[in-house]
Structure formats: structure tokens, C-alpha cells
Amino acid sequence: MALMRQLDAGRVDPAGPSPGRGRSAARGAAVAVLVTGLLITAVLAVVTLRGHQRTETKLLALQSRLIADAGEAEDQLYVQDHLGAAASLAAATNGNIATFRKTVSTSVTAKGPFITGSLWRLSGSSPQLVTAVGARPLLAPASARAAAVIRQAAASKTFVVSEIEAPHELRLGLAAAASGPDGTFVVYAEQPLTADRRISEPANSPVALLNLAVYLGRVQSSAALLESDSAAPLPLRGTTFTSRIRFGNTFLTITTSPRSSLSGATGVVLPWAIAIGGLLLTLLAALLTERLTRGRAGAERLAGEIRQLYVEQRSVAETLQGALLPQKLPDIPGMQIAVRYLPGATGVDIGGDWYDVVPVDEGRFVFIIGDVSGRGVRAAAVMASLQFAGRAHALDGHPPATILDRLARSLDLDRDGHFATVLCGLADVSAHEVLLANAGHLPPLLRSGGEARLVTIKSGTPIGMRGSSTRARAEVTTGAGDVLIAYTDGLVERRGEILDTGLERLQKVASRDFSSLDDMLSGIVTELSGDEPADDIALIGLQWLI
Amino acid sequence: MADLNPGKQAPITVKTRREGDTPVVSLSGELDLSNTERVRSQVDDALAGGSDRLVFELSGLEFMDSSGIALLAAAAQRVRAVEIRDPPATVRRLLELTGLTEILRIVS
Numbered sequence: 001m002a003l004m005r006q007l008d009a010g011r012v013d014p015a016g017p018s019p020g021r022g023r024s025a026a027r028g029a030a031v032a033v034l035v036t037g038l039l040i041t042a043v044l045a046v047v048t049l050r051g052h053q054r055t056e057t058k059l060l061a062l063q064s065r066l067i068a069d070a071g072e073a074e075d076q077l078y079v080q081d082h083l084g085a086a087a088s089l090a091a092a093t094n095g096n097i098a099t100f101r102k103t104v105s106t107s108v109t110a111k112g113p114f115i116t117g118s119l120w121r122l123s124g125s126s127p128q129l130v131t132a133v134g135a136r137p138l139l140a141p142a143s144a145r146a147a148a149v150i151r152q153a154a155a156s157k158t159f160v161v162s163e164i165e166a167p168h169e170l171r172l173g174l175a176a177a178a179s180g181p182d183g184t185f186v187v188y189a190e191q192p193l194t195a196d197r198r199i200s201e202p203a204n205s206p207v208a209l210l211n212l213a214v215y216l217g218r219v220q221s222s223a224a225l226l227e228s229d230s231a232a233p234l235p236l237r238g239t240t241f242t243s244r245i246r247f248g249n250t251f252l253t254i255t256t257s258p259r260s261s262l263s264g265a266t267g268v269v270l271p272w273a274i275a276i277g278g279l280l281l282t283l284l285a286a287l288l289t290e291r292l293t294r295g296r297a298g299a300e301r302l303a304g305e306i307r308q309l310y311v312e313q314r315s316v317a318e319t320l321q322g323a324l325l326p327q328k329l330p331d332i333p334g335m336q337i338a339v340r341y342l343p344g345a346t347g348v349d350i351g352g353d354w355y356d357v358v359p360v361d362e363g364r365f366v367f368i369i370g371d372v373s374g375r376g377v378r379a380a381a382v383m384a385s386l387q388f389a390g391r392a393h394a395l396d397g398h399p400p401a402t403i404l405d406r407l408a409r410s411l412d413l414d415r416d417g418h419f420a421t422v423l424c425g426l427a428d429v430s431a432h433e434v435l436l437a438n439a440g441h442l443p444p445l446l447r448s449g450g451e452a453r454l455v456t457i458k459s460g461t462p463i464g465m466r467g468s469s470t471r472a473r474a475e476v477t478t479g480a481g482d483v484l485i486a487y488t489d490g491l492v493e494r495r496g497e498i499l500d501t502g503l504e505r506l507q508k509v510a511s512r513d514f515s516s517l518d519d520m521l522s523g524i525v526t527e528l529s530g531d532e533p534a535d536d537i538a539l540i541g542l543q544w545l546i
Numbered sequence: 547m548a549d550l551n552p553g554k555q556a557p558i559t560v561k562t563r564r565e566g567d568t569p570v571v572s573l574s575g576e577l578d579l580s581n582t583e584r585v586r587s588q589v590d591d592a593l594a595g596g597s598d599r600l601v602f603e604l605s606g607l608e609f610m611d612s613s614g615i616a617l618l619a620a621a622a623q624r625v626r627a628v629e630i631r632d633p634p635a636t637v638r639r640l641l642e643l644t645g646l647t648e649i650l651r652i653v654s
Contacts, residue, residue: 373612375579414623419616421644440645459645465619467649495576495609498636499643535611 025297030290037282041275049271052261053239059262060241063210068243068254079159079248082107083176086119087187090130091180095121097131100187107189108134114174114189122154122177122184130185137190138164138171146188152249153177153186159248163216163224164190170197172216172226174248197225209262211236215253218244226252317350317380318343324384330359334429336543338517340525344490344536349375351536352383352420353488358394363429366394366403369441369486369540370422370463382418385410386463390424400424400437401471404463408439411464419464423486432479432544438472439463442492442503445510446476447483447520452510454503455484483517484542485510490535491528502528517543555581559606562592568599570631574606577614589621598626605632615644622649629653 086103093099100119108117118132118141127150129141139146139162153160153175162173171190178185211230213220220235220242228234236257244251261268321343329337337357344351352372359365368390372383389410393403403424413419421440427433436444436455440462443454457474461467478484492502509527514520521541529537558575569592577585593600600621604610618641622628630652633641638654641647 371612373616413616413620417616419619421612438645440643442643459643459647461645461648462615462619465646465649466623467645472645489612493611496636499639 026290026293029293030286033289034282034286037278037285041278041282044278045271045275048274052267052271055267056239056258056262057241060210060239060256060258063262064241064243064254064256067210067212067256068245078113079174079176082114083159083174083187083189084178086117087176087178087185088180090119090185090187091178091182094180094182095119095130095185100131101133104133104187104189110135112192114191115171117187117189120150120186120188122150122186125151127151127154127186137188138166138169139173139188139190149173149175150186150188153188154184156249161216161248161250163226170194193226197227198229209259210256211259213255215255216247216250218251218253220253220255224253230257232257320380321350324380324387325354326356329357330365332357332359332365332429334363334544334546335365335427336517336545338521338541338543340521340537340539342490342525342529342533342537344375344533350377350380351375351490352379352418353490353536353538354383354387355486355538355540356387356391356394357540358391360394360397360426363431364426365429366400366424366426367486367540367542368394368403368422368424369488369538370420371441371488371490371536371538372420373418378416379418382411382416382420386420386422390422394424400426400435401473404437404439404460404471408463413464416464419462421462421489425484425486427484427542429544430546432477432482434476434478434484436474436476438474440465442487442489442499444476444484444486445506446478447485447510448479449482450511450513452507454507478544480544480546482544483510483520485521485524486540488536488538490533490537491524491539493535495534517541555584556609558585560585560588562588565601567595567597568601569593569595569597570601570603572603572606574608576609577607577617578609578611579613582613582617586617586620589617593621593624599629600625600627601629601631603631604634604637607634607637610637610640612644615640615646618650619646627651 082104086100089103090096090100104117108114114134116132116134116137118137119130120127121130127147132141139149149160149162154177156177159174159176164171164173170193172193173188173190175186175188211232213228213230213234213236214226215224216226217224222234225234230236236255238257240255240257242253242255244253325341329339339355341353352374355369357365357367370383370386372379372386386407389407390403393406398406404422407422411418411420423441423444424437426435436457438457438460440459443457445452446455455474455476458472460472476484492499492506494502505528506524509524510520512523514523521539525537525539556576556578558573558577558581561572563570571589571592573585602618618628618630628650630641630650632654633652638652641650641652
């Protein structure tokens with residue numbers, strides 16, 4: 001009912017949203033979700049990736065520093081321990097050969113760390129070889145370069161380092177000096193490096209996770225490369241960390257890069273997992289959004305269609321009702337006749353109220369007003385059959401009581417599920433007489449000389465019920481200007497109120513002054529029906545003009 | 547059925563008991579088009595025992611429309627005697643004005 005009111009007021013678009021609008025709205029929402037989802041996914045993935053990279057860099061730096069620190073300590077000590085100690089002993093023993101040989105016996109061996117060692121005495125500017133142990137040195141003792149290395153070592157506060165290269169062989173030459181009372185002694189040793197400068201670290205080594213390249217000096221050139229465990233091309237690329245440690249008179253440059261993720265597989269997988277997972281979730285969400293939005297649009301469309309159907313059905317029902325009622329009232333000389341019909345506001349079902357006026361002969365006519373119980377198409381069908389039958393019986397010239405008796409034969413409450421209250425009257429215009437018969441209907445109202453009262457008539461048994469065989473009858477005499485009004489219960493019935501109250505209200509309103517019969521019916525309907533009559537209201541007014 | 551919402555029924559309470567062989571149907575609340583079908587089926591159940599009398603106890607009935615009249619009248623067609631007990635004034639007047647007093651016995 002609330003919906004009906006809305007529709008009547010034109011506030012609701014009965015067609016609802018159009019299918020096109022629904023589809024584009026669904027697509028728009030889906031695209032919005034898609035874009036938002038992708039943005040969030042991208043940001044999360046990038047943030048995670050950055051975080052991972054930062055962690056990797058930090059771990060690499062940490063590990064590299066540890067390696068460098070360990071290497072620094074180890075290498076320095078090693079060289080100082082062995083070569084420095086041997087030089088100091090030689091200086092103290094004036095280059096005693098036996099002492100020297102004994103000192104270096106553990107460090108100069110075929111297995112290394114040094115494969116050759118020699119003791120030099122520096123008197124004046126030319127170094128003299130005192131003795132040599134182990135393999136033949138790559139640095140020829142008689143060469144000028146050998147003399148230069150020894151002199152350089154003697155002048156240096158720490159050991160000196162040089163790379164000694166020969167075809168297919170590469171050695172690191174190390175020289176440490178010490179001065180004693182008998183002069184300056186220099187111990188020179190060579191440490192072999194692999195020819196391809198590749199080394200392999202054991203799997204449990206702390207550097208096993210890293211690519212490592214060690215250069216002599218400050219420059220990462222292939223010539224300066226001492227050793228590398230990397231299968232990757234050098235110099236190392238990507239995330240690298242470089243540290244320098246002092247090594248004698250020069251430096252070792254250590255460059256590392258991670259072989260795999262230092263922080264574990266999760267760090268590598270996570271950004272991808274986020275990206276792929278986010279992408280899938282976004283697609284799913286977009287799909288769902290599209291479906292839901294389209295579903296909602298569909299539901300709205302359906303609701304719109306239902307509303308439309310409702311309006312149409314209601315309109316069909318009212319059209320049917322209107323078609324069943326007389327389109328035009330007959331012109332009866334000497335009479336003014338007016339009618340009103342108001343469909344009830346409750347839903348789409350049509351009511352069963354009807355009225356009819358049938359001229360019988362010159363100066364006489366029959367009027368019928370009735371109300372079939374219930375609503376709907378079946379009630380309307382019963383009403384139609386009663387109306388047509390009543391009209392036929394009236395035309396046959398039967399008096400009202402007989403018309404009702406005959407109507408009663410055509411309806412059975414048990415069989416048809418409906419009954420009807422009917423009031424029938426035969427009016428003689430010039431005789432000012434009305435014969436009334438009643439079948440359960442409310443009594444008509446007579447306004448005579450400015451005063452309205454209900455006609456006294458028994459109700460009788462409604463049509464469709466087995467009851468008393470005698471019809472309730474009455475006879476009314478009218479004067480010129482008098483008005484007889486018959487009506488259905490919708491006019492006077494109000495929920496929670498005794499019918500007499502409504503009837504009294506009707507008499508009161510009908511007693512007012514009206515300019516015409518039309519004016520009177522309009523006034524009564526307006527006054528009694530309210531804005532929205534729940535039940536149908538039918539009303540017929542007969543006024544004697546003569 | 548007359549309402550847009552078919553599930554919305556006027557409130558009514560139906561109680562059935564027996565006085566000897568006679569079923570007594572007590573109705574309280576509102577009896578109209580929206581709920582007569584439900585009440586009718588309970589009246590049918592009450593009459594299933596094969597009694598030729600039926601009593602409607604209507605003291606609690608606040609409203610009744612023509613569908614209610616049809617219900618009472620239809621019951622009156624099926625048994626020999628229907629008694630309407632303690633109808634409120636509104637219902638009693640409606641029964642009088644529609645001629646139901648001729649086929650129903652009203653007892654107050």
C-alpha cells in the first residue's frame with residue numbers, strides 16, 4: 001500500500017534502472033577494485049622487495065667485514081710470525097744458516113704455505129743471498145728485481161708484497177726484514193697461487209654463501225686478482241661489498257657478492273608471492289564485484305519490473321471494474337440519477353461492488369446495488385454474473401423481491417465461495433413510489449425536505465446463503481426534490497467502529513444543504529471515505545425532479 | 547490477498563475446544579480477508595468429528611469484515627445450527643445489518 005502511494009505520487013521510477021546502466025556500473029566498480037587492488041599489490045611487493053634487498057645488503061656487509069677482519073688478522077700474523085721471526089733470528093745470529101733452516105722448516109714445505117724461502121744479507125746497497133731452501137724461486141736470485149725487492153723490504157717497516165709471474169705459474173713474493181748488530185737480514189718467501197687464480201671454499205666455510213674476489217692492491221683489475229671462488233665473471237656485479245685490509249706494504253681488496261639469498265628463501269619468494277597472490281586476489285575481487293554489482297542491478301531491475309507489473313495489474317483491474325459497471329446511465333424523464341464508484345486502496349485485487357439502473361417501461365425503472373464478498377477476479381466474475389442476471393430479471397418485469405429470489409438461485413456460498421448483499425428497488429417516477437427488497441444489504445438513505453434518514457427495512461438473507469424464504473421488503477414514498485441514496489458498506493464501515501456510527505455520520509452529512517445531486521454525492525464521498533478508502537465504495541443517488 | 551504483501555495477515559487467535567459433542571471455536575483479534583482461509587481450515591478441522599452443531603465464541607473479536615461473515619455463514623450452511631456467542635457490539639450489528647441473524651443464533 002505504501003508502495004502504491006509512492007507510485008501514485010510518481011516518486012518511484014516504475015521502470016527501474018536500465019540494463020545498460022547496471023552493466024556499465026558493474027564494469028566501473030570492477031575496474032575500480034582492479035586498479036586499487038593492483039596498486040596495493042604493487043606497493044606491497046615493492047616495499048617487501050626493498051626490505052629484502054636492504055636485509056641482503058646488511059647481511060653481506062656484515063659477513064664481508066667478518067671475513068676481512070679475520071683475513072687481516074690471519075694474514076698479518078702469519079707473515080709476521082714466520083717471515084718476521086725468521087728475519088729477527090737471522091739478525092740476532094748474524095745470518096746463521098742452520099738456525100734459519102730450522103726456523104723455516106715448518107713454513108717452507110712442498111705443501112706450503114711457502115714453497116721456497118731464502119735468507120739475504122744487506123751490506124751496503126747490494127743484497128747477498130745467504131742461503132735458500134725449498135723449490136727454486138720464480139724470482140731469480142741474481143736478478144735486478146730480486147735485489148730491488150730485498151732493498152725495498154730492508155727499507156720498509158713492514159713486509160713487502162709483490163706478485164711474481166711466470167708462464168703457467170703465479171706466486172706471491174713476501175719479504176720481511178730485521179736489523180741486528182751485524183747488519184740487516186731479509187727473509188724472502190714465495191707463496192704459490194693457483195694459475196687460474198680460482199680457489200674453492202669448503203661448503204661449511206663462512207664464505208661458502210658468497211662470491212669472493214681478492215685483489216692485491218687497491219684496484220679490482222684482472223691483473224691484480226689473487227684469488228676468487230666465484231664462477232661468475234669478474235669483477236663481481238649486483239649487490240657487492242668491498243673492503244680493504246692492510247697487507248704488508250700494500251692492501252688486499254676483498255669484494256663479495258651473495259651467491260644466493262643470505263636471509264633465506266623466504267626473503268626472495270615473499271615479494272613474488274605477494275605480487276602473484278595480490279594479483280590473483282585482485283582479479284577475484286574484481287570478478288566478484290562485477291558479479292555482485294550486476295546482480296544488484298538485476299534485482300533492482302526486477303523490482304522495477306514488478307512495480308511496473310503491479311501498476312499495470314492494478315490498472316487492468318480498475319479498467320475491468322469500470323467496464324463491468326454501466327458506462328452510461330439511462331435517461332429517465334423526471335429523474336436525476338448520479339453514481340460514484342471508488343476502488344479500495346488495498347492492493348491489486350478488484351472488489352465486487354456494483355450498481356445498475358434498468359428502465360422497465362414508461363415511467364418505471366429498477367435500480368440495483370450490490371456487494372460480492374471477497375475480492376479478486378473470482379469475486380468480480382460473480383459480480384458480473386449477478387449484474388447481468390439482475391438486469392435480465394428486471395427487464396422481464398419482475399418485482400424486486402422476485403429479482404432477488406432469482407439471483408439467489410445462481411449463487412451458492414458453499415459452491416462459489418462468495419455471497420452477495422443486494423438491494424433492489426423498483427421506482428415509479430410519477431407515482432413517487434419505490435418498492436424495495438433487501439438481501440443483507442445496508443438500508444438506503446432518504447433525504448426528504450432537508451432531512452436525511454435511513455429507510456426502515458429488514459436486512460434479509462444475503463444472496464448465496466440458505467435462509468428464510470421470505471424477502472425483506474419495504475415501500476417508500478417520495479416527494480419532488482427528494483433523494484434516495486443506496487450505497488455499499490465501504491462508505492460507512494470503519495475498522496473498530498460500530499456500523500451505526502458510520503450510518504449516523506452518513507445521515508448527518510446527507511442532511512446538509514447541497515446545490516445539486518452531484519454536489520451531494522461528492523460531499524458525502526469526500527466526508528465519509530477519507531483520503532484512502534480501504535474498501536470499494538459504490539453509491540447511487542436518485543432524485544425526483546417532479 | 548488484498549494487501550501488497552501476501553504474507554501479512556491480520557492478527558487473530560483461534561482456539562478450539564469441545565462442549566460435549568459440540569465444537570467451540572474461539573476467535574480473538576481481527577477476522578478479515580487476509581486470514582479467513584487460515585481460520586476456515588481450523589473450522590473444517592473442528593467439524594471433522596461430524597457434529598451437527600457449532601459454536602463461535604466471539605467475545606475477543608475486535609473486527610470482522612464481509613469475509614468473516616462469509617466464514618460464519620458458510621459454516622451455517624454445513625451444520626444444522628450455528629451459535630454465535632458473546633459477539634461485541636460492532637460484530638453483532640454487522641451480523642444484524644447483513645441479515646445473518648436469520649441463519650445464525652446469537653447468544654449473549
